[in-house]
Structures are given as C-alpha cells and as structure tokens.
Amino acid sequence: MSAIGELSTMTRRKGPMTKEEKKANGRDNKAAYIFLLPWLIGLVAITVGPMLMSLYLSFTDYNLLQPPEWVGLDNFIRMFGDARLHNSLRVTFTYVLVGVPLQLGVALLIALVLDKGLRGLPFYRSIFYLPSLLGGSVAVAILWKQIFGTTGLVNQVLAMVGIEGPGWISDPNTALGSIILLHVWTFGSPMIIFLAGLRQIPVMYYEAAKVDGATTLQQFWRITLPMLSPIIFFNLVLQIIGSFQSFTQAFIVSGGNGGPSDSTMFFTLYLYQKGFGQFDMGYASAMAWFLLVIIGVFTAINFIASKYWVFYDD
Amino acid sequence: MPVNSKGEAAASAAASQTRTSAPKAKRKLRASALVAATAAAVLALTACGGGGGSETKSADGKVELRFAWWGGDKRAQVTQEAIAAFEAENPNIKIKPEYGDWSGYWDKLATQVAANDAPDIIQMDEKYITEYSTRGALLDLSKYDIDTSKLDAAALDAGKGEKGLTGIAAGINAATILANPAVFQAAGVAIPDDKTWTWEDFERVSAEVTAKSPKGTYGAAAYGTDEASLGVWLRQNGKSLYTSDGKLGFEPSDIAEWWAFLKQLSEKKAVPSASEVVEAEAAPLDQSGLATGKNGLAFWWSNQLPALEKAAGGELQILRFPSKTGKADDAELWYKASQFWSASSRTKHPEETAKFIDFLTNNVKAGEALLADRGVYPNSEVRDAIAPKLAKADVKVVDFIAGIKEELGDAPAAPPKGAGAIQEIVKRYTSEVLFDRLSTEEAGKKAVDEMKSAIS
Numbered sequence: 001m002s003a004i005g006e007l008s009t010m011t012r013r014k015g016p017m018t019k020e021e022k023k024a025n026g027r028d029n030k031a032a033y034i035f036l037l038p039w040l041i042g043l044v045a046i047t048v049g050p051m052l053m054s055l056y057l058s059f060t061d062y063n064l065l066q067p068p069e070w071v072g073l074d075n076f077i078r079m080f081g082d083a084r085l086h087n088s089l090r091v092t093f094t095y096v097l098v099g100v101p102l103q104l105g106v107a108l109l110i111a112l113v114l115d116k117g118l119r120g121l122p123f124y125r126s127i128f129y130l131p132s133l134l135g136g137s138v139a140v141a142i143l144w145k146q147i148f149g150t151t152g153l154v155n156q157v158l159a160m161v162g163i164e165g166p167g168w169i170s171d172p173n174t175a176l177g178s179i180i181l182l183h184v185w186t187f188g189s190p191m192i193i194f195l196a197g198l199r200q201i202p203v204m205y206y207e208a209a210k211v212d213g214a215t216t217l218q219q220f221w222r223i224t225l226p227m228l229s230p231i232i233f234f235n236l237v238l239q240i241i242g243s244f245q246s247f248t249q250a251f252i253v254s255g256g257n258g259g260p261s262d263s264t265m266f267f268t269l270y271l272y273q274k275g276f277g278q279f280d281m282g283y284a285s286a287m288a289w290f291l292l293v294i295i296g297v298f299t300a301i302n303f304i305a306s307k308y309w310v311f312y313d314d
Numbered sequence: 315m316p317v318n319s320k321g322e323a324a325a326s327a328a329a330s331q332t333r334t335s336a337p338k339a340k341r342k343l344r345a346s347a348l349v350a351a352t353a354a355a356v357l358a359l360t361a362c363g364g365g366g367g368s369e370t371k372s373a374d375g376k377v378e379l380r381f382a383w384w385g386g387d388k389r390a391q392v393t394q395e396a397i398a399a400f401e402a403e404n405p406n407i408k409i410k411p412e413y414g415d416w417s418g419y420w421d422k423l424a425t426q427v428a429a430n431d432a433p434d435i436i437q438m439d440e441k442y443i444t445e446y447s448t449r450g451a452l453l454d455l456s457k458y459d460i461d462t463s464k465l466d467a468a469a470l471d472a473g474k475g476e477k478g479l480t481g482i483a484a485g486i487n488a489a490t491i492l493a494n495p496a497v498f499q500a501a502g503v504a505i506p507d508d509k510t511w512t513w514e515d516f517e518r519v520s521a522e523v524t525a526k527s528p529k530g531t532y533g534a535a536a537y538g539t540d541e542a543s544l545g546v547w548l549r550q551n552g553k554s555l556y557t558s559d560g561k562l563g564f565e566p567s568d569i570a571e572w573w574a575f576l577k578q579l580s581e582k583k584a585v586p587s588a589s590e591v592v593e594a595e596a597a598p599l600d601q602s603g604l605a606t607g608k609n610g611l612a613f614w615w616s617n618q619l620p621a622l623e624k625a626a627g628g629e630l631q632i633l634r635f636p637s638k639t640g641k642a643d644d645a646e647l648w649y650k651a652s653q654f655w656s657a658s659s660r661t662k663h664p665e666e667t668a669k670f671i672d673f674l675t676n677n678v679k680a681g682e683a684l685l686a687d688r689g690v691y692p693n694s695e696v697r698d699a700i701a702p703k704l705a706k707a708d709v710k711v712v713d714f715i716a717g718i719k720e721e722l723g724d725a726p727a728a729p730p731k732g733a734g735a736i737q738e739i740v741k742r743y744t745s746e747v748l749f750d751r752l753s754t755e756e757a758g759k760k761a762v763d764e765m766k767s768a769i770s
Contacts, residue, residue, distance in 0.1 A: 064428035065449035150589050151530070167589030172749055255596035256417055257738060260588075260745045276421040278735055278768075279445065281428070 058286035063279040075286035085287070087262050088270040091176060095266065096243040099183040104235055107187040111194035112224075125192065132188030141182070141252035145169055148178045169253055172263035179249050179264055190235040197231030198224070226311040233310045237302050244295050247272070267291060375406075377666050382412040383437035383653075384419040386599050388621045388687060395683035400673045407666050409435075415598060420734065427451050432658035434667045438481050439653055440472065441733045446656070447480035448731055453657035454478030458668035461676050468725060469692035472651040475728070481654025482675055485689025487617040488647050488715060489542045493631040497610040501526035501533075508633035509642040513575065516611075516636045520584035523610045535603050535612035536585040538576055538744030539595050541736050543613045546635050547572045549646035549723055560730035562765055570758030573747045580748060588748035595741065600625040616714055617652050617689035620707035629707075632714045634721075646723035649715070652689035690715045732769040739764050 033040070058075055060068035079085055110128055114121060134140045147153045148168035155165035168178045205223050214222065225232075247268040250258065258265030258273070267287070275284030383393060390413055397409045412433055414422070420442065426432045427446070438446065446452050456462075456479040462470055465483070473481035491508075498505050501523045506515050520533025527533075537543035545555045551571075554563035579585045586594065586603070594603055599618065603609035605625035614622065616632060623630050637644040655671045657664065674680045681696035686708035691697040697712075704712065729736075743761040746752040752760070 063449065064424050065446065065451045150587075150593055167587075167593060170589040170592035172745070172751065256421075257741070259595075259742065260592045261742060261749060261751055272421075276424055277738070279424060 054285040054288055057282050058289050060282045062282040062285075064276075064281050065279070068282060071282065075283045076290070078283060079286065079290065084262065084265070085267075085270060088258075088265045088267045091258075091263065091265055092244060092246075092267040094176060095180060095183070095246065096240060099180040100236070100239045100243050102180070103184045103187050104190055104232070104239060106184055107190040107235070108194050108228075108232075110187065111191045111198060112220075114191075114195060115198040125195065128191055129188035132186045134186075138248065138252055141249050144178070144182050144249075145253050170260055172259075172261040175254070175260060175263045179253055182249050182253075183243065183246070190239060193231055193235055194228070197228050201227040229310045230312060233302070233306050237299060240298055240302065241295055244291065244298070376408045377406060377663050378408045378410055379435060379661075379663060379667055379670060380410045380412055380433040381435040381670070382419070382423065382433035384414060384416045385437075385687075386621055388624055389413075392684050392687050396674065396680045399677075399679040399683055400670060403673070403679075404666075404669065407670070409670065427658070430660060432660060434658055434661040434663065435670060436656045436658060437484070437653050438656040440651060441729050441737070443473070443481050443654060443656065444475060444729060444731045445734060447475050447477045450477070451659055452477065452480035453659045453661065453664060453667070454480060455482060455657060455668060455671065458664060460668050460672040464676060464693045464695045466692050466694065468649060469651055472728070473654050481651075481656045482671060483651035483653075483692045484655050484674070485617055485652040485686070486649050486692055486715060487615045487652040487689035487711075488649060488718060489546055489635065490614060490616045490619075490714070491611050491633045491635060492604055492614045492619060492622060493611050493633055494604055494607060494609065494626060494628075495631055496626075496628055497527065497531060497607055498523060501531075501610070503610075505631060505633075508636075510640050511633075511636045512638060512640045513636045515640075517575075517579055517582065517584050520579065520611060521582040524583045527610075531608050531610075532586045532603070533584050533610045534579070535594065535609040536576060536580070536591045536744075536748070537613050538573070538748075539591070539741050540613070541740050542615070543635075544569065544572060544740060545726065546646060549648075549726070550635075550638055550644065554726055555736075556727045556729055556733070556769075558727040560727075560769065562762065562769065563727070564762075566755070566758035566762045568758075569761060570754040573744065573754040573757060576744070577747060577754065588745065591748060592745055604630070615650075615652065615689075616711050617686060619711050620685075620687060620705065623707045632710060634718065642718075642721050645718075645721060647718055648722055648724070648726055651692075686711045730769045735768040736765055739768065 057068055059070060059072060061071045061074070062068035114124055114128070118124060131140075149155075150167035150170065152168075154168060158165040166174055168174045201224065205227070206219055209219050209223060245268055246266055250264045250266045250269050251272070254260075254264045254269075256269075256273075258269045268291070271284045271287045271291070274280045274287065381397070383389070385393075390411070393413070394411065397411060401407065401409060423432070423436065432451065436452075438452070443452070454477060455473075460482065462479075462482065466486070469483035469486055470479075472483055473479055493505050495505060503519060503523050503526060506519050511519075516534070523533030524531070541555060548554055548564050548568060551568060553565075553568050557563045576585070580588070585591070586609075597603075599605065599621055602612065602622070602625075604612035604614070605622050607626065611633070619630055619632060634642055635645045635647060637646070655674055657667045657671065661667050674684070676693055676696065678696055678699045681691055681693070681700040682703055684691075685700060685704055690712050691700065701712075739761055743752070743757040747754055747757045
C-alpha cells in the first residue's frame with residue numbers, strides 16, 4: 001500500500017539525534033501532549049472507552065436491565081441465521097454501491113461546471129454545498145418525507161402531467177431509491193474537494209493538449225481524470241465509510257422502523273432496533289464490530305485497488 | 315450517529331492544503347485520507363454515550379422527581395394540572411415531567427434504565443411491564459404507603475406479577491372502533507348498529523362509504539398496525555394472543571385468516587391503499603385519518619376518544635367491535651388497564667415517589683385534572699366524585715365502558731416478557747401482505763416464528 005509506505009517515510013528521521021536535540025524534542029513532545037489533552041480525554045472517554053465496552057458486550061447477553069452475561073461467540077454465530085440481518089446488509093450494500101458512485105458522479109459534474117471560471121463562483125459553491133450541511137439533518141429528512149409522500153410535492157407535479165405516482169417513501173419498491181436520492185443530493189462536500197483538486201491541475205497540460213489538437217473530451221479523459229484520481233480516491237474512501245454508517249435519513253424517513261417491509265432497514269438501523277428496542281444490546285454490539293470489519297475490508301480493497309488506477313504526479 | 319462530521323473536517327482541511335504547494339500537499343492528502351478513514355471507521359463503534367447521574371435534589375433542598383409518560387398534547391396539559399395540584403399540597407416535592415410520543419418512549423426508557431438514569435415515576439404499558447418487572451427494574455409498590463383499597467379488583471390484579479405490585483392501573487379502557495359521523499353524513503351512509511353488526515357489515519358499510527366519498531377518503535382505517543385488533547379477532551375465534559403460561563395462543567393459520575380478511579377489505583377499497591396505510595402508521599394521533607376526516611371508522615382504545623374529538627374538531631361515536639354472529643355478547647371485548655403507574659426500583663426517593671402515585675390514584679384533585687384521559691378511573695370513589703366534572707366526551711367513554719360490562723369475555727392472559735416486540739412484527743408482516751410481497755399463509759408462518767422467538 002503506497003500511501004502507508006509514504007506515511008512512514010514522512011515520519012522517519014534521518015541520522016541519529018544529538019543530546020540537545022533529544023532534550024528539545026522531549027520538551028516539544030510534552031507541550032504537544034498538553035495541547036492535545038482536551039482531545040485525548042475526549043478520545044479516551046467517549047471513543048476508546050465505549051469501544052472497549054462494546055467489544056466486551058459483543059461477547060455477552062446483555063438486556064440493558066440486568067448485568068451482562070458472558071456467552072462467548074454466540075452473538076456472532078446468531079448473525080449467520082438472522083434473515084433480517086442479511087436483508088439489512090443487502091439494503092446497506094445497495095445504498096453504498098449505488099449511492100456513492102452516483103453522488104460522486106454528480107459532485108464531479110458540478111465541480112467541472114463550476115471550474116469553468118463562472119462569475120460569482122463563491123456564491124454557487126455555497127449554494128451547492130448547502131444540501132451537504134442540511135442533508136444529514138432531521139429537518140430535511142422530514143421534509144423529504146413530505147415531498148415524496150403519496151400526496152406530496154413530487155406526486156402533485158406528476159399529477160399535472162397526468163401520472164399517478166406511487167407513495168415513494170411508503171412503497172417498498174421505491175423507498176430505498178428515495179433515500180439514495182437524498183444521499184446523492186448531498187454532493188456538496190465531495191464537490192468542494194473536487195473543485196480544489198481541479199484547480200491544482202496545471203493549465204500548461206491543457207494548453208499543450210490544445211496545441212496538439214485534443215478535443216475537450218480527450219482532455220477530460222487523458223488529463224483531468226488521471227490528475228484528479230488521488231482526489232477521487234480520497235472522496236471514494238470517505239464516502240464509502242460514511243455511507244455504511246448512514247442512520248439518520250433512514251431512521252426519520254421510515255419513522256424508525258426501517259419500513260415498509262424492511263426495505264429501508266439499514267444495518268445501523270437494525271443494530272439500533274436490536275439494542276434499544278428489543279433489549280438485545282450484546283447482539284447489537286456484535287453487529288457494530290461486524291460493521292467495523294466490513295468497513296475495514298472495503299477500505300483495504302480500496303487502498304489495494306488504488307495502486308492500479310490512482311495516478312500520483314510526484 | 316451522524317458520523318460524517320470528522321471525516322468532512324479532515325477533508326476540507328486537506329482541500330485547503332492542496333491550494334498551496336502541490337507535490338508535498340498531495341503526500342499530505344494521502345496521509346490525511348488514511349487518518350480520516352480510520353477516524354470515520356472508529357466513530358461507527360461509538361454510537362451513543364451514556365447518560366450520567368441525574369439531579370435529584372435541587373438547590374433549595376426540594377426533592378425532585380422525574381415523571382415520564384407517553385401521549386399527546388391533551389394528556390400533557392391535564393397531567394401538568396395534576397402535577398400542579400400535587401405540588402401545591404407537597405411544597406417539598408417537585409415533579410419534573412418528561413413526555414413524548416409512544417414510538418420514541420420505549421427506546422428512551424430502555425436506554426435510561428440501562429444508564430441507571432431511569433425516571434422515578436414511569437407510565438408503563440402491559441406489553442412491557444413483565445419485561446421490566448421480572449428484570450428487577452420496577453419497585454414493588456405494595457411495600458410503600460399507597461392505598462389500593464378503593465381500586466377495582468381486576469384493575470389491581472393486572473399490575474401484580476412475580477415481583478409484587480409493580481404497577482397500579484391508571485385507567486380502564488377497551489378496544490373499540492370509533493366512527494366519524496361527519497364522514498358518514500357526507501357519504502349519505504348510516505352508522506351501523508354496533509350491537510348487531512358483523513364483520514360482513516363492517517366490510518359492506520366501509521366499502522359503501524369509500525364509494526360515496528371524495529377520492530382519498532375511505533370507509534375505514536386498516537387494522538394490522540397494532541395487536542389489539544388481532545387480539546379481538548382471535549378471541550372471537552376461540553383463540554388468544556397469549557396463553558396463561560406465557561406462550562403464543564394462536565397458529566399461523568389464525569393470523570393468516572385475519573390478514574386474508576384485511577386483503578379482502580383492501581381489494582374492495584373499504585380501507586386505504588397499502589402505501590397510505592404505511593404513511594398513516596407514522597402519523598401522530600392528531601394527524602390520524604379519523605381526526606382529519608379521511609376515515610369513517612378506525613381502531614382505537616376507548617380512552618383516546620376525547621383527544622381524537624379535540625383533534626377532529628367534532629363529535630365522534632364509540633362502537634363495539636363487530637362480531638361473527640351479530641351479537642354484542644360475542645364481541646369478546648375486555649377491560650384493559652390502559653396504562654400503569656410504575657416506579658423505578660432504583661429511585662432515590664421511593665417514599666416521595668409512592669406519595670405521588672398515591673395522589674394520582676386516590677386523590678380527587680388528581681382525578682379532576684386527569685378526568686378520563688387515561689381511561690375510566692379505577693378508583694370507584696374518585697370515579698364518582700369526578701362524574702359531574704366530566705366533559706361530554708369523557709362521559710361518552712365512561713358510559714361505553716359501563717355499557718359493555720355484561721358483554722365482556724374472559725380477561726386475557728397478561729402479555730409475557732418480550733411482548734413489546736409483537737406489535738412491530740404484526741405491523742411489518744401486515745405491510746408485506748398488503749404490498750403482495752408475501753401470501754397470507756407465508757406471512758402467518760414467518761410472523762408466528764418470529765413472535766415465538768421474541769417471547770421465548
């Protein structure tokens with residue numbers, strides 16, 4: 001994995017240190033740790049602590065009301081036979097594998113348009129970024145529910161042209177699609193990163209290509225995409241991880257039950273239901289760790305695959 | 315658990331770096347991609363932090379008790395009045411209300427109990443009382459100074475279990491069908507006589523109302539979003555939801571028949587479309603089809619009538635469930651403890667908590683505030699004392715409960731541990747059936763399997 005190798009070369013020191021250097025280094029470290037302290041306390045108290053607790057709970061039968069009981073690998077074994085869990089994995093994978101490429105595609109497209117040197121760029125950038133800030137919020141999920149309801153805005157517009165739309169969110173065939181659409185709509189943050197990446201590509205490449213008679217499309221395929229590939233990779237990794245953990249949108253849109261008929265039952269939503277609704281926190285903890293493994297595997301695949309398509313200019 | 319935040323912060327930091335020096339920045343970008351990836355993954359595991367201790371004594375030395383209930387605006391209003399009356403009599407005790415909708419109430423309560431942060435006084439439902447009491451989360455109220463001598467025997471027994479008296483009935487209600495006369499009038503259809511109607515009548519009348527109403531209005535709301543209507547159906551067929559030894563009291567074929575009839579209703583447009591049924595499930599009481607005049611008939615508990623009338627802005631009528639035979643005696647209704655007053659076993663102030671529950675149960679002032687919102691008062695003295703104060707809607711409820719007394723079936727077995735999961739299972743498979751994703755037989759088999767494992 002080149003990125004990790006890169007990271008270690010960055011931190012590796014050259015040659016042995018003198019005594020003075022070591023002393024100064026120690027002072028620096030101490031100061032650094034003091035400055036880091038607020039963050040460190042937070043990390044231990046609200047991240048590492050609960051993580052270890054959940055690791056322990058994943059090996060127990062814990063009903064929230066009574067002390068946990070050790071059951072070994074029982075929870076993990078139960079997952080194999082849990083049809084609803086398998087369904088939730090199917091839903092989540094569909095969401096990630098359809099939603100992320102779509103969202104990144106839209107983000108790149110808008111970034112390309114904005115990069116053409118539009119007047120009032122900061123304004124458009126903010127406008128397009130807005131959904132990213134709002135999209136994960138409860139308010140927008142509720143709004144989404146209204147817009148895509150049986151008598152919502154979408155169907156009212158469709159009715160004007162004589163189409164009777166389904167209840168987008170209340171029909172099991174279209175509910176997941178509506179939530180994926182909500183996700184795609186929040187393309188703002190990858191778009192901003194794409195924009196930054198596009199600005200990095202030296203203009204001379206395009207000028208040289210133009211002199212050689214390359215078309216705009218050829219320029220895009222031969223210059224823009226390869227030069228942008230590290231940024232695409234970065235966005236891909238982040239968005240995949242984020243999407244696997246999506247919760248709020250499905251929770252609000254389905255009224256907390258992943259319905260209709262489990263069609264929007266995301267893995268995290270099922271985890272929540274098991275833990276907080278059905279007094280099965282041990283199982284829910286085991287699910288959380290299973291999700292970590294899934295995300296880990298996907299991220300590893302991403303990094304390995306990146307060797308074959310990500311192009312580093314340096 | 316919106317987990318993106320950290321990742322995005324790292325991302326924008328990385329983006330701003332790229333503006334400066336190119337090759338070095340790219341290297342940094344890759345490094346921060348890795349860091350952000352790890353950070354985001356780690357966040358997956360740290361869902362929701364714990365609660366921490368609660369403030370039980372306020373600065374002026376008063377005892378503060380937390381009181382949690384579910385319910386709508388009207389309930390909040392009358393309950394606040396009861397609290398004010400209690401605080402006036404007990405200046406040293408302050409009651410802090412915590413209330414919300416049914417759906418979020420149980421997730422919250424489970425979390426609070428797990429975090430050792432349970433409210434002192436808990437409004438409890440029969441579906442969950444066994445779960446909480448057998449696991450030691452509720453106080454045995456018989457050990458405290460609460461007068462239960464005036465309570466109806468059946469209501470008192472409903473709160474007794476293996477861990478003693480862990481709940482005192484707050485009210486008595488019954489499963490009913492409520493009718494919105496405005497919808498019937500607009501359609502020009504007469505409201506049927508509930509003492510003689512059958513399920514066939516229910517179907518015929520509902521389909522007729524739909525046919526004669528504007529688009530989007532239906533004769534009846536669909537059942538199948540709650541197990542109460544299933545309970546009535548099963549009892550009319552000689553079965554029950556649960557047996558007295560805590561098992562499931564019916565077979566897959568029984569629930570399949572119930573769904574088959576629902577499908578029949580749906581095909582005749584007596585009830586809303588599958589999509590509309592799903593949407594209606596999520597609506598709060600005030601937005602329900604009955605309250606907004608979109609349904610002529612709907613399945614509700616008797617105590618919900620006053621709140622629904624208030625939301626509908628007009629009168630509603632209480633009807634008995636239809637029966638198979640057309641005889642009210644065969645409707646197999648029963649008196650249910652609408653909800654219980656329970657106390658957390660870990661309350662730091664059991665005496666004060668008991669005092670408040672005693673007040674709610676036996677004090678006429680509490681009765682005058684609460685009236686019939688939580689059902690008919692189980693305390694006969696309070697019931698008589700507040701009778702003149704009841705509003706018209708409350709009187710309707712009280713009269714209905716009194717009126718069906720001679721027709722009641724046997725008291726049903728108490729829901730066993732795990733019964734809280736049943737409603738969700740019923741709901742989910744109802745939509746599987748309505749959307750034609752499963753046949754009624756398949757749904758019956760799967761649902762019963764899931765229910766059995768939920769209560770085992």
